[in-house]
Amino acid sequence: MSSTATDAAPSTGLKAGRSAAAGDKVFSGLALAAGAVILLVLAFVAIFLVVESLPALAPSFFSTQDSINSADTIWQYVLPLMGGTIIAAIIALLLATPVAVGIALYISHYAPRKIATPVGYVIDLLAAIPSVVYGAWGMTVLASLMVPIYGWLDQYLGFIPFFAGDPSVTTTGRTIMTSGVVLAVMILPIITSLCREIFIQTPKLHEEAALALGATRWEMVKMTVFPFARAGIVSSVMLALGRALGETMAVTMVLSPGIFTWSLVTSGRHATIPSEIALNFPEAFGMRQSELIAAGLMLFIITLAVNMTARWIVSRHKEFSGAN
Numbered sequence: 001m002s003s004t005a006t007d008a009a010p011s012t013g014l015k016a017g018r019s020a021a022a023g024d025k026v027f028s029g030l031a032l033a034a035g036a037v038i039l040l041v042l043a044f045v046a047i048f049l050v051v052e053s054l055p056a057l058a059p060s061f062f063s064t065q066d067s068i069n070s071a072d073t074i075w076q077y078v079l080p081l082m083g084g085t086i087i088a089a090i091i092a093l094l095l096a097t098p099v100a101v102g103i104a105l106y107i108s109h110y111a112p113r114k115i116a117t118p119v120g121y122v123i124d125l126l127a128a129i130p131s132v133v134y135g136a137w138g139m140t141v142l143a144s145l146m147v148p149i150y151g152w153l154d155q156y157l158g159f160i161p162f163f164a165g166d167p168s169v170t171t172t173g174r175t176i177m178t179s180g181v182v183l184a185v186m187i188l189p190i191i192t193s194l195c196r197e198i199f200i201q202t203p204k205l206h207e208e209a210a211l212a213l214g215a216t217r218w219e220m221v222k223m224t225v226f227p228f229a230r231a232g233i234v235s236s237v238m239l240a241l242g243r244a245l246g247e248t249m250a251v252t253m254v255l256s257p258g259i260f261t262w263s264l265v266t267s268g269r270h271a272t273i274p275s276e277i278a279l280n281f282p283e284a285f286g287m288r289q290s291e292l293i294a295a296g297l298m299l300f301i302i303t304l305a306v307n308m309t310a311r312w313i314v315s316r317h318k319e320f321s322g323a324n
Contacts, residue, residue, distance in 0.1 A: 053290055053293045056293070056294040057294055074294065077291060078295050081271055082302065084271050084272045085302070088244065088272055089244035091176070091177060091184070092181075093237060093241055095180065095181060096187050096240065097237055100240075101191065101192075103123065103188075103196075104192045104193075104199055106119075108196050120196065123193065125189075134182050135251070136253060138250060139253045143172060143254065145173070146175070150177075161262045162265075177264040177265060179272075180264075182250050186243065187243050190240045191236045194232065198229040198232035199229055202229065234313050235314055238307065242307065245299065248274035252275040252278050274299070277296055
């Protein structure tokens with residue numbers, strides 16, 4: 001009896017080991033397939049954008065159709081759109097990042113639990129609001145509220161090109177800065193949620209050691225929390241930047257597209273790539289469609305560059321932390 005039980009135990013363990021090995025192989029294969037699918041989709045998107053935009057980028061070789069943009073002015077059409085897209089995203093980041101990091105720090109290290117929990121829920125709910133709602137709010141409410149601010153900026157800081165503009169034009173408030181404020185509200189929950197989770201993961205022993213050495217709570221945050229969360233903060237900001245660069249409906253509803261200028265307080269003088277595509281693509285055909293796809297290709301390149309830069313910054317931080 002005992003001999004039979006002894007022989008059965010190794011057999012059962014061997015079968016379990018084989019089953020686990022087979023499961024590992026299946027999971028590894030599925031993970032590899034998922035990664036390959038992502039790369040294939042990215043490659044197909046890039047190929048589609050390049051092929052469809054070639055008639056606009058080199059019309060003398062690929063097409064003879066007429067368009068509102070001639071062969072020598074296609075970049076004059078795309079570059080202002082790129083400028084408007086980047087400016088709106090930068091305004092959103094400059095406004096949202098310090099506020100989001102402050103809220104996340106308050107929730108994770110300063111607020112009592114009975115306050116931190118509902119505030120965290122409210123921040124998370126902001127991410128669930130559709131972008132069209134943000135756009136309607138920015139167009140009907142925020143734009144009018146920003147008019148006095150734009151008038152003050154034009155009056156006292158009009159010597160700076162960013163704040164110069166005709167007051168009779170800026171009265172609508174539908175400017176690139178208003179779009180940036182709307183985008184800042186939209187990306188605020190992204191940065192806040194990610195930073196909050198990273199701040200909470202800071203090793204408690206490090207925090208307690210800093211406090212035991214006589215550091216104040218703010219000094220403890222500077223010495224332990226921020227160094228630990230630096231890579232995560234950068235990742236959350238870059239993720240929010242990607243959202244701001246690709247946002248369509250909110251910006252389309254707020255802006256009145258027009259000629260690009262450096263003034264941030266002038267209505268009807270900016271457009272972003274997503275809003276330009278959304279407004280014109282349904283009725284576009286031929287060369288005009290290729291021009292809009294070329295603009296989309298530029299947005300694809302910008303977004304790819306942003307993500308590659310974020311990965312480089314995070315990897316550099318990990319290498320630096322490992323060396324220390």
